[in-house]
Amino acid sequence: MKNILCFGDSNTWGYIPGTGERFDFDTRWTGVLQNLTEGEFRIIEEGLNGRTTIRSEQERAFRSGAELLPVLLESHSPIDLLVIMLGTNDLKKRFEDSAKDIAVHAGQLCRLAYSVERFVASAGQILLISPSLVVEIADEEALVFDGAMDKSKALSVNYKAIAEELGVYFFDACSAVTTTDEDGIHWNAKQHYDFAIQLEPAIRKIVG
Numbered sequence: 001m002k003n004i005l006c007f008g009d010s011n012t013w014g015y016i017p018g019t020g021e022r023f024d025f026d027t028r029w030t031g032v033l034q035n036l037t038e039g040e041f042r043i044i045e046e047g048l049n050g051r052t053t054i055r056s057e058q059e060r061a062f063r064s065g066a067e068l069l070p071v072l073l074e075s076h077s078p079i080d081l082l083v084i085m086l087g088t089n090d091l092k093k094r095f096e097d098s099a100k101d102i103a104v105h106a107g108q109l110c111r112l113a114y115s116v117e118r119f120v121a122s123a124g125q126i127l128l129i130s131p132s133l134v135v136e137i138a139d140e141e142a143l144v145f146d147g148a149m150d151k152s153k154a155l156s157v158n159y160k161a162i163a164e165e166l167g168v169y170f171f172d173a174c175s176a177v178t179t180t181d182e183d184g185i186h187w188n189a190k191q192h193y194d195f196a197i198q199l200e201p202a203i204r205k206i207v208g
Contacts (some may be wrong), residue, residue: 002207005044005076006030008085012047017182027189032196044076052089053105070116078122081207082113085129091148099151103158110166126168130159132177137184171202
């Protein structure tokens with residue numbers, strides 16, 4: 001059985017737009033993917049609300065992906081495929097990062113993964129996913145993500161360039177998901193399903 005570690009933020013965790021509650025396992029894209037593979041793959045969920053690529057927020061501990069990725073690769077070893085889908089939270093105004101900066105930081109995570117001995121020893125591969133677009137954000141989050149809409153449109157081309165530079169696989173979440181306008185960031189149940197349906201054949205090409 002192939003082990004696939006899905007490392008992401010609130011859209012991997014399963015944040016329900018408008019409520020902040022969590023979708024059940026079978027609704028989350030990771031759960032849909034698990035069910036689609038019918039036991040051929042073991043999907044390991046590692047989503048966390050607010051997670052970034054490498055940035056830290058003083059008031060929220062352990063949100064930098066770089067802090068925990070090596071630990072998770074060790075604890076879940078062996079890993080055949082690492083799926084990284086981060087970058088949305090890096091769009092926060094406070095970080096002042098461009099789309100290119102964020103893609104570079106995502107690339108740093110890939111390099112970090114390849115520095116983990118157990119991951120290298122298991123011949124693990126990486127699928128880098130550029131996040132879905134940020135659309136009009138509701139309420140108080142609009143200030144936090146000021147300018148995020150335009151920057152999110154440039155993530156895909158920059159992530160693809162980084163993936164090609166590093167020789168890792170690439171998938172554009174925008175090809176499968178149009179973010180719900182309920183809060184501008186998170187996916188509804190149908191979008192989780194649509195994403196898994198589109199991602200599954202891409203994963204099979206890598207580790208199937």
